[in-house]
Amino acid sequence: MILFLLPLTLSLSLACTRGDGLAPAAGHSTPVYGGTFTYADEDDIRTLDPAVGYDEVSWTAFRLIFDQLLSYDEQDHLGPGLAESWEVSPDGLDWVFHLRHDVHFHGDGTTRGRELVAQDVVYSWTRLFDPHLGSPGADFYQVIDGATDVLDGTATSIRGLQALDPWTVTVHLTRPDSTFANAVAMTFGSVVPREAVEARGEQWSFSPVGTGPFSVADWKLGEKTVFVANRDYWQPGLPYLDRIVHLANYPRPVQFLKLEAGELDQVNRLTSPDYMWIRSDPRWSQQLSEVPSIDTYGEMMNVELPPFDDVWFRRGVAAAIDREKLGRLRNGRLRPTVSWLPPGIDGHVEWDELSAEDRVHYQYQRHDVELAKQCLDKSRYFQDGHYTGPPITYWSLADEASNTTSQSVQQDLSLVGVPLAIKTTTFPTYLSAVGRPREVQMAYTAWVMDYPDPRNFLETIFACDSRAQENSQNTSFYCDPETDELLQAAAVEVDHDRRTALYEQAQARIADAAPVAVEYHSTTISVVRPQVKGFRVDPIWTRDMSRAWLDVPEGRATPQGGPATPKRP
Amino acid sequence: MLTFLSRRVAWAFFTLWLVVSGTFLLAYVLPSSDPARMMAGPHASAEVVARIRTELYLDRPLPEQYVRYVARVAHGDLGHSYKNKESVNAAIARSLPWTALIAAGASVFQLLAGVPIGLLAALRKRTAVDVGAMALALVGISAPTFLTGLAIMYVLGFRLGAFPLGGLGAGGLGVLRSAVMPSLTLGIAGAAYYSRLTRGEFLDVSQQDYMRTARAKGLSEARVVLRHGLRNALIPVVTFFGMDLGVMLGGAVVTESIFAWPGMGKLAIDSVLQQDFPVMLGTVLVASAAIVTANLVVDLVYAWLDPRIRLGG
Numbered sequence: 001m002i003l004f005l006l007p008l009t010l011s012l013s014l015a016c017t018r019g020d021g022l023a024p025a026a027g028h029s030t031p032v033y034g035g036t037f038t039y040a041d042e043d044d045i046r047t048l049d050p051a052v053g054y055d056e057v058s059w060t061a062f063r064l065i066f067d068q069l070l071s072y073d074e075q076d077h078l079g080p081g082l083a084e085s086w087e088v089s090p091d092g093l094d095w096v097f098h099l100r101h102d103v104h105f106h107g108d109g110t111t112r113g114r115e116l117v118a119q120d121v122v123y124s125w126t127r128l129f130d131p132h133l134g135s136p137g138a139d140f141y142q143v144i145d146g147a148t149d150v151l152d153g154t155a156t157s158i159r160g161l162q163a164l165d166p167w168t169v170t171v172h173l174t175r176p177d178s179t180f181a182n183a184v185a186m187t188f189g190s191v192v193p194r195e196a197v198e199a200r201g202e203q204w205s206f207s208p209v210g211t212g213p214f215s216v217a218d219w220k221l222g223e224k225t226v227f228v229a230n231r232d233y234w235q236p237g238l239p240y241l242d243r244i245v246h247l248a249n250y251p252r253p254v255q256f257l258k259l260e261a262g263e264l265d266q267v268n269r270l271t272s273p274d275y276m277w278i279r280s281d282p283r284w285s286q287q288l289s290e291v292p293s294i295d296t297y298g299e300m301m302n303v304e305l306p307p308f309d310d311v312w313f314r315r316g317v318a319a320a321i322d323r324e325k326l327g328r329l330r331n332g333r334l335r336p337t338v339s340w341l342p343p344g345i346d347g348h349v350e351w352d353e354l355s356a357e358d359r360v361h362y363q364y365q366r367h368d369v370e371l372a373k374q375c376l377d378k379s380r381y382f383q384d385g386h387y388t389g390p391p392i393t394y395w396s397l398a399d400e401a402s403n404t405t406s407q408s409v410q411q412d413l414s415l416v417g418v419p420l421a422i423k424t425t426t427f428p429t430y431l432s433a434v435g436r437p438r439e440v441q442m443a444y445t446a447w448v449m450d451y452p453d454p455r456n457f458l459e460t461i462f463a464c465d466s467r468a469q470e471n472s473q474n475t476s477f478y479c480d481p482e483t484d485e486l487l488q489a490a491a492v493e494v495d496h497d498r499r500t501a502l503y504e505q506a507q508a509r510i511a512d513a514a515p516v517a518v519e520y521h522s523t524t525i526s527v528v529r530p531q532v533k534g535f536r537v538d539p540i541w542t543r544d545m546s547r548a549w550l551d552v553p554e555g556r557a558t559p560q561g562g563p564a565t566p567k568r569p
Numbered sequence: 570m571l572t573f574l575s576r577r578v579a580w581a582f583f584t585l586w587l588v589v590s591g592t593f594l595l596a597y598v599l600p601s602s603d604p605a606r607m608m609a610g611p612h613a614s615a616e617v618v619a620r621i622r623t624e625l626y627l628d629r630p631l632p633e634q635y636v637r638y639v640a641r642v643a644h645g646d647l648g649h650s651y652k653n654k655e656s657v658n659a660a661i662a663r664s665l666p667w668t669a670l671i672a673a674g675a676s677v678f679q680l681l682a683g684v685p686i687g688l689l690a691a692l693r694k695r696t697a698v699d700v701g702a703m704a705l706a707l708v709g710i711s712a713p714t715f716l717t718g719l720a721i722m723y724v725l726g727f728r729l730g731a732f733p734l735g736g737l738g739a740g741g742l743g744v745l746r747s748a749v750m751p752s753l754t755l756g757i758a759g760a761a762y763y764s765r766l767t768r769g770e771f772l773d774v775s776q777q778d779y780m781r782t783a784r785a786k787g788l789s790e791a792r793v794v795l796r797h798g799l800r801n802a803l804i805p806v807v808t809f810f811g812m813d814l815g816v817m818l819g820g821a822v823v824t825e826s827i828f829a830w831p832g833m834g835k836l837a838i839d840s841v842l843q844q845d846f847p848v849m850l851g852t853v854l855v856a857s858a859a860i861v862t863a864n865l866v867v868d869l870v871y872a873w874l875d876p877r878i879r880l881g882g
Contacts, residue, residue: 040829043839047653134621151616205654221655221663222831223737250735250829253719257727258734428844471618 020262025551035550044248049205050190063541066190066210092176106215118163137188182451213239240549291537300445307381307389315364316375318517334520338365347503361508395443454503478515588857648847657851668832672817674752679759687767709761718754718827735829770802815863819856
């Protein structure tokens, strides 16, 4: 149904004239204070409790409201956040975080909020293990000594997590964890004040308190959320904007109309026709940026179910898929790949840079019809060039991108003699089905990073331990003892180069065994109005407005005509 | 009359109970999905999911879950959303007024546009006006809502800038302005249908003896048409009007989605897609209550208009 809309939007866009979406920037060289930045999503924010939210719409909001002890810089390198500095013991087990002084929680508008202390960090992280909260973040922190006891209800505090003094937090881990710093920087590590959480009760997830550059002024469910500047923010000079408004539930074509009309400041979900039109329009194309996302898409093949229990069959299927065609079908917005680890993550490989020796492992992960046929002929499900195995059902989702991909894959496989029946379903049904053993033969699969580290891409998806009877993350149910050994060694390895080498080896083994046909990495499209400066498309936060400002003529920053809020002295 | 009324009310409650039970069974028995999983997020461990399942009583036997649910609903408590823990009563309370607003707007538009067009077509039977109006009505009935909605938004909202591009406006006047385009979209098919209905009924009525009598009495043509013709022709329109209003109160999924309108339809479709069962059951209950009530009212009005129905009831 949505597909039917697209030609219409295209023609509508071509004819458009109204609106000041293209109003030129005023040309200030330094940030102007004030103004309202408005953006929209197809969904509403799910929750404003950082211990619970685990979706990109919520995370974008968390970026505004909360801070973590560590944070990523613009190159996505880990650096200081609420912690000015931190130390790790040589065995990797003991961590000490030194907190920044004079960081305050959001005030109530008249009085200043309370100062953040180490005990707040202890409370916030312990809260993740509250058995009644069901925080998905607990997984990332359970390496802290004693954390799981709180989850089990046998303890109320975590013995490995202490506030040494108001400015020092110490953490003791049960085993070295090369990705603990990444976990600390996740939104689950946001620091919140205990008294506010307890006083607000059920209301907490609708009106939280943090230390971030903006606080929540109002959340009208299903409609919009208004964030106002925290003029007491600990980063000097920030934020620039007075307000940020998030509009919920706007369909993509309407978001684009609103951008053109000057009612939105930025859009990052475009329909294919709108994207093509923007690319061809000389004015709008200047406002377009395409940022590589840190994710990987492909097709998972369940190694426990025929015909995918035969490695030659999996290799044949993986080699039969035309990744370049998929890219073309999506207006070149995808980046075809042989590497499950995306660019920007240690261990990523490019086919062109691989040695002949390494290419042997990755050869099935690129389109090669002849190779595909040879592999399939070697499998026990092919006789005299004909498929003799059981019927294959491929699970897909109903959105535009999934439809395109599933039909393209179906066509590619029919060219090598493998018949595929497509089953389209909703996301919750898909998620629970692929998470159970021996249920789904083949399906669309994707991984979007939780944090930029190879462990998050490999161990989560391909380790034997990631298989489960319910909600299995390892949806292909691939389990290879040698790969597991590599993954376990890498997880505790502290030397960066040795660690990367281990992940490279693990990835090569996985590519060769082909539990997944690796296809592409995606790109985030962003269109901003010319007046928007300092806005960043971010692989972690999706949108980062914390340093955004509006380059408008003096006195025009506030739409009501009032003066912009003065810069904090 | 009292027996008739009590029988109809009893049937209404029976219908509601059937709907609630049927939806409950569908939600909990058929799908292979797991709400606890959805709540915990895509990466949560099995332990976290299991704990949520226990808290929501999802690990209890189905009859126990059913009895718990019906008992709660009977006390007016529709439970809490799996998605964001908001109370379902609150979610419906914040959505229903907005749906009611565009349903009212659409109803007014249906009547004000549909009836005069139908009457005009009937009076100018087999002329260009009639053919044109009925062709327009055919388009109105056939065009899918997502097409008419976007077209209305583009022309009235984007090109002319007369109304905001989706969302709820601020302040009383802002809200009314923002409700215009969704109301038009929601009402356009109904208006088209009413114009056909009015035309057909009026042509029937105009053949009746009392019309000839009215003219023979020397009444003015306007009086003949409005007092004797239209009033009788409108009886089926009133019936449909009541039932349509009930249906629209249940939420207009497509219209509300296009216009980012924070009403019941959007709430309902999101709850279905995310398998947020408490919200899903709540919206179904309210939607069916609206339809059942509208039917009841229509029945009563009909019985009042035509005693034969009451006797046959």
